Amino acid sequence: MFALKRYTEDLVNLLFPALCNGCGKLLYHGEQYICSHCLFDLPLTDFHLYEDNPVAKQFWGRLPLYAATAMLYFKKGTKVQTLMHSLKYKNQTEVGVKLGQLMGTKLKTNKVYEDIYLIIPVPLHQKKLKLRGYNQSEYIAKGLAQELDLPMDVRSLYRNKATESQTKKARYHRYENMQEVFGVTEISELAGKHILLVDDVITTGATLEACGNVLLAQGIRKLSIAALAFAEQ
Ligand SMILES: [Zn+2]
Numbered sequence: 001m002f003a004l005k006r007y008t009e010d011l012v013n014l015l016f017p018a019l020c021n022g023c024g025k026l027l028y029h030g031e032q033y034i035c036s037h038c039l040f041d042l043p044l045t046d047f048h049l050y051e052d053n054p055v056a057k058q059f060w061g062r063l064p065l066y067a068a069t070a071m072l073y074f075k076k077g078t079k080v081q082t083l084m085h086s087l088k089y090k091n092q093t094e095v096g097v098k099l100g101q102l103m104g105t106k107l108k109t110n111k112v113y114e115d116i117y118l119i120i121p122v123p124l125h126q127k128k129l130k131l132r133g134y135n136q137s138e139y140i141a142k143g144l145a146q147e148l149d150l151p152m153d154v155r156s157l158y159r160n161k162a163t164e165s166q167t168k169k170a171r172y173h174r175y176e177n178m179q180e181v182f183g184v185t186e187i188s189e190l191a192g193k194h195i196l197l198v199d200d201v202i203t204t205g206a207t208l209e210a211c212g213n214v215l216l217a218q219g220i221r222k223l224s225i226a227a228l229a230f231a232e233q
Helices: 002-015 034-041 054-058 077-089 093-107 126-132 136-148 171-179 206-216
Strands: 068-074 119-123 157-159 182-184 194-202 222-230
Touching: 034 077, 054 068, 054 222, 068 093, 068 157, 077 093, 077 136, 077 194, 077 222, 093 136, 093 222, 119 222, 126 136, 157 206, 182 206, 194 206
Parallel strands: 068 222, 119 194, 194 222
Antiparallel strands: 157 182
16 A cells, blocks of 8 residues: 555656745655755744844834744745745745744744743734635644644634735834734633744734734733744844
C-alpha cells in the first residue's frame, strides 16, 4: 500500500508539480509549500528573545503590551514578500499554517508566552472576506495554536465596517478611523486572561493598536502580539 501511495503521489507531482511558494522551484519529497532552502534562508528576527525589541518599542506609549514579536523581517522584493503574497492573494493558506507553526516553535522557548489562554487573529472585514474567501491571519493563528496547543478564537473579536483607503492618511487619522471598526462579542471568556493577538505583517501597527485597545477595554489581564513579519518604518 505504501508503495502504491508513493507511486500515486509521484504521479500527481509529475502532472501537477508542487512548487515552492518562496522561490517557485520544484519541491522535493518531504517538502511542503516552502522548500528547505527558502526555510533555511528566512530572515529571522529573534525578537521573541528580547523584551525591548523593535516591535515592542513601536507600541510604547500606544498600547500596553506584555510581550510583542514578529518572526521575520519584511522587505520589498524579498522571499518574505513573495511568501506573504502567496498567503494573502493566491489561496496558499498552508503557507500561513506552516510559518505559524514555525513561529510557535520560537515562542515556546520564552516563558513570557507560557500562560496564554487563547489566540485571536486580527479579523478581516466581511466584504474583504467575501472577496478573498479567507482571512490570512487566521491561518497563521491556526499554525501557532497547533504548535502551542492552545485554542484559537475567531468569534470574540470582529470588524464592523471596512476601512476606507488609508494609505494616504496620516497615522493619527488612520488610528481614529481604526478605532471604530473593531468590537468584541464574548466578553466573559476574555476577562482576566492573557490573550495573544496575531497578524500577518506589522507596518504602522495601527490595526493591532485598534484591536488591542478594544480587547484591553474588555478587561483582559495581559495582551501580547505576534506577527509573521515586521516592516521597519
Ligand atoms: Zn524555495
